[in-house]
Amino acid sequence: MKPSNSIETMNLSTTDGIDTAKLIAELGWQFRVSRSLLAAHQAGFFEALRSPKTAVQLSLAQSTDAEVTEKVLIAMCALGLLDRRDDTYSLTDLARDIMLPESVRYIGGALDFSEYMWWEWSVLPDMLRGGKKYTERHRLMKQLQSGASYVSGPEYFTLAMHGKAVNGGAQFMVEHVDLCGRHLLVDIGGGPGTYSVAFCQRFPQLKAVVWDQPQPLEVARQVVKHYELNDRIRLQPGDWENDEFTHGGDVILLSNVIHGPRSNAPTILAKAFRALRPGGLLIVQEFLLNSQKTGPIPAAVFNIMVGAFSESELIDLISSAGFTGARLLATDPIVGSGIVTASKPL
Numbered sequence: 259m260k261p262s263n264s265i266e267t268m269n270l271s272t273t274d275g276i277d278t279a280k281l282i283a284e285l286g287w288q289f290r291v292s293r294s295l296l297a298a299h300q301a302g303f304f305e306a307l308r309s310p311k312t313a314v315q316l317s318l319a320q321s322t323d324a325e326v327t328e329k330v331l332i333a334m335c336a337l338g339l340l341d342r343r344d345d346t347y348s349l350t351d352l353a354r355d356i357m358l359p360e361s362v363r364y365i366g367g368a369l370d371f372s373e374y375m376w377w378e379w380s381v382l383p384d385m386l387r388g389g390k391k392y393t394e395r396h397r398l399m400k401q402l403q404s405g406a407s408y409v410s411g412p413e414y415f416t417l418a419m420h421g422k423a424v425n426g427g428a429q430f431m432v433e434h435v436d437l438c439g440r441h442l443l444v445d446i447g448g449g450p451g452t453y454s455v456a457f458c459q460r461f462p463q464l465k466a467v468v469w470d471q472p473q474p475l476e477v478a479r480q481v482v483k484h485y486e487l488n489d490r491i492r493l494q495p496g497d498w499e500n501d502e503f504t505h506g507g508d509v510i511l512l513s514n515v516i517h518g519p520r521s522n523a524p525t526i527l528a529k530a531f532r533a534l535r536p537g538g539l540l541i542v543q544e545f546l547l548n549s550q551k552t553g554p555i556p557a558a559v560f561n562i563m564v565g566a567f568s569e570s571e572l573i574d575l576i577s578s579a580g581f582t583g584a585r586l587l588a589t590d591p592i593v594g595s596g597i598v599t600a601s602k603p604l
């Protein structure tokens with residue numbers, strides 16, 4: 259094969275641009291890290307290591323291959339989730355904090371969701387050639403083939419949302435949005451209700467309604483009970499395809515519910531406008547592309563499978579629904595989300 263011109267003329271003795279090139283080349287391999295972490299979680303290694311074990315003891319307990327188990331455990335040490343002393347593996351403080359279901363910051367639901375999405379993303383090359391997205395049937399087949407033990411259905415999705423919110427999302431939100439003097443927050447598509455909990459904890463005068471379909475509200479019920487906020491947070495079943503939102507709130511939160519052009523955003527924003535009191539505050543949190551649509555990376559990849567607006571598109575949509583003063587309040591480039599606020603005129 260004839261080498262390309264650029265390779266023929268490239269001076270291999272310089273290091274110009276090498277760090278970036280290494281990073282991009284390394285990205286092609288990063289899936290190995292995700293796959294190892296998801297496999298360790300799926301095999302139940304973290305829960306089984308509540309009491310320290312050797313790889314052989316763990317493989318006997320979890321019915322896994324001892325040699326591969328050891329290699330995956332070494333990788334989990336490299337991620338800072340396990341300690342190894344002689345041949346015995348134990349959980350680090352970080353793993354106790356995020357990998358055990360009893361922990362408030364448990365991310366297992368988010369990992370289950372990543373596992374589920376793995377198969378959807380595997381067909382991206384086919385999609386590029388015009389093939390269809392993964393169907394539910396394909397997904398279930400692959401789950402069965404992979405021997406996956408994780409729960410299916412909407413519950414794990416809602417738990418994934420909770421895991422994401424308790425590990426940065428909720429803190430980011432309450433740090434940037436001031437609800438002093440506000441009385442009733444209506445959290446549309448509120449899922450596990452974690453954002454409502456965080457707001458109520460930060461602003462003691464505030465009450466909230468978590469508005470969502472019945473199944474996610476079952477998770478929200480547990481979350482609200484866990485934080486002992488039953489007297490301040492009410493759960494309201496609703497379907498935005500058919501129902502109006504709870505009226506009379508002075509704040510409406512739309513967190514991760516208007517993902518790009520296919521999400522029916524104009525209808526949801528119009529319902530939010532009707533439901534909000536005059537002078538009320540609209541908060542929208544979304545994966546947001548920059549206005550040039552060149553990044554950031556998390557929003558750019560979210561856009562591939564689900565959809566994402568750019569900052570200016572979202573601000574235009576919110577303004578078209580009648581809100582005033584729409585502006586980007588804060589962005590978190592690590593997770594690719596932005597918070598936009600606006601007001602309903604008095």
Ligand SMILES: C[S@@+](CC[C@H](N)C(=O)[O-])C[C@H]1O[C@@H](n2cnc3c(N)ncnc32)[C@H](O)[C@@H]1O
Nearest residue numbers: 419447448449470471474496497498499513514
């Ligand atoms: C991506 S989750 C966001 C959850 C939460 N707001 C957060 O940011 O963590 C989207 C939520 O919208 C809800 N949802 C989807 N379709 C809905 C509909 N037609 N009516 C009401 N809620 C819906 C889902 O049940 C889910 O809880």
